[in-house]
Amino acid sequence: MPEDKDQLPAWLVVDPEGAVVTFSKAYEIKNLKLDRLTLRAPTVRDVRSATSASAGDDDQRDTILLANLSESDAKDLEGLKLTDYQRLQAAYFRLVQDDGV
Structure with a gap:
């Protein structure tokens, strides 16, 4: 059975605040x-x-932003496995998504 596109993965919990x-x-x-x-x-x-x-580096901007939003350090996030870093990115995009409600 195909997964519902709006269904969140098990590793992610989202509410309006975070x-x-x-x-x-x-x-x-x-x-x-x-x-x-x-x-x-x-x-x-x-x-x-x-x-x-x-300073115009999009990858660095993303890391700085995710570190700020998670109250962590950019250097700590740079040590994550790429798949775990991508989970943070996916969570960010869920937070800024306009559901049209």
Whole structure:
């Protein structure tokens, strides 16, 4: 049976205020071993600040933005497996998606 396009994956919980992403394994983030991170919903200020700090590097902007929204450090996020980093990106896009409601 095909998966419902709007159904969230098991590793993601989203509400209007933020998202919780569960990783495939625990990572050291801010000197703690964590297997999940919470992203708060972004503001325009968050996006502008990350864009300004990244000096035109889109990948760096994304990392800065995700670090800010998760209250972690960009260096910590750079140590994630790519699949776990992509989970954070997917959560971000769910948070900024306009459901038309």
